[in-house]
Amino acid sequence: MKKRVLLIVNPSSGGEKARSYEDLAREKLETIFDEVIVKHTKKSGDATAFARGASEENYHSVFVMGGDGTVNEGINGLAELENRPNFGFFPLGTVNDLARALGMPLDPEKSINQLDITKTKPLDIGKINDQYFMNVVAIGTIPESINNVESEEKTKWGKLAYFISGFKEVMTTQFYDFQLTIDSEDLAIKSSTIVIGLTNSIGGFENMLPDAKVDDGMLHLIYIKDTSLVDTLKAVPELVTGVSSANKNVGYLTFKEATIALVDIAADLGTNVDGDEGDSLPISVKVLPSHLTVYA
Incomplete structure (x- = not known):
């Protein structure tokens, strides 16, 4: 054949x-x-x-x-x-x-x-509602700003376009009450931003999730523990240098399946999936371990 x-x-x-x-x-x-x-x-x-x-x-x-x-x-x-x-x-x-x-x-x-x-490698992929992703689902203020970056700006400024938009958005940060069910355990958090990653590299930062591997069979979730702009700014350096455990500024956990919703069911908050606009909350997210074979 x-x-x-x-x-x-x-x-x-x-x-x-x-x-x-x-x-x-x-x-x-x-x-x-x-x-x-x-x-x-x-x-x-x-x-x-x-x-x-x-x-x-x-x-x-x-x-x-x-x-x-x-x-x-x-x-x-x-x-x-x-x-x-x-x-x-x-x-x-x-x-x-x-x-x-x-x-x-x-x-x-x-x-x-x-x-x-x-040279091939098994590749985990994620599923958010009826869509699949290979890298990241981001929720909140900063991801909303990424959704607003036009393709022309990406072409002109490259990765810098995301920084410009993100900085503008941080200045008017909103904070949300989230209700999560993580592998059957309920969790309530207040945050401006949630990031769910499959790999170590998020937004070009190759160490944001240093423990995440493309084939570890897990989703890695980090969220900013912020209720003010000062809290948000304190967490940003840690996101850039990498998060491998929870601390006073950032939450971190791993899971296989979760649902994420806003406590205020009348509110509307979208997601960013692998750099493009995704579904609004509530969402269901799960990992499909070693689902594809990728040339590495």
């Missing part, structure tokens, strides 16, 4: 540089696989549909070339199906958290040239 691979390319990723790397990636894959099919995304959801189709047609592997959002779409296309091709990607985004967590080169050309399909 022929070993077929699908390469999904987001032409708008990497400041419009995807096209310049596409030929290099296709040529590399042609040295490994019997047949290489290339498809370009034109709108949101295309990468999910393309990946799902490849799975249904028994492709050996699916590769994505794009940013974290495109990688997320590819994973969403594979996650539900019983037959899941091996998954690979070439990072072209603003942050590239999964690439950082896997220790991949962030330079696209190096990533392509160093591809070795004999």
Whole structure:
């Protein structure tokens, strides 16, 4: 049986540089696989549909070339199906958290040239309601600011665009009363921000969750213990340098399944999922251990 691979390319990723790397990636894959099919995304959801189709047609592997959002779409296309091709990607985004967590080169050309399909790794993925994620679910004031960053700003400023928006939002921080059920245990917290991660790298900070591994079978939750702007600012340095245990400024715990809601059921608060806008609360979150095989 022929070993077929699908390469999904987001032409708008990497400041419009995807096209310049596409030929290099296709040529590399042609040295490994019997047949290489290339498809370009034109709108949101295309990468999910393309990946799902490849799975249904028994492709050996699916590769994505794009940013974290495109990688997320590819994973969403594979996650539900019983037959899941091996998954690979070439990072072209603003942050590239999964690439950082896997220790991949962030330079696209190096990533392509160093591809070795004999090196694979099991990859945990998360599920939030009916959507899947590979890196992070963030809730609260700072994540809301990330949702407001336009693609043009990302292209112009890169990761700095998130800092600019986040700083503006911190100055008007809101605090929320949350009700969580963590692995059947109830927990009430007040916080401006909750972050649930699958990997050590969040928002380009490669040590925010230093104990999180891509295949540890756990979700890692941190939240700021803040009821004032002063509290928020005290916690920010710890988030940047990394959190591995709870302390007076930041809460930390690991879990497999949880629900998160606002005590005020009439309030509306959204989420940010792998860098893009996600469902509003309440949400259900769980980990799917070693759900995909990824080229590392």
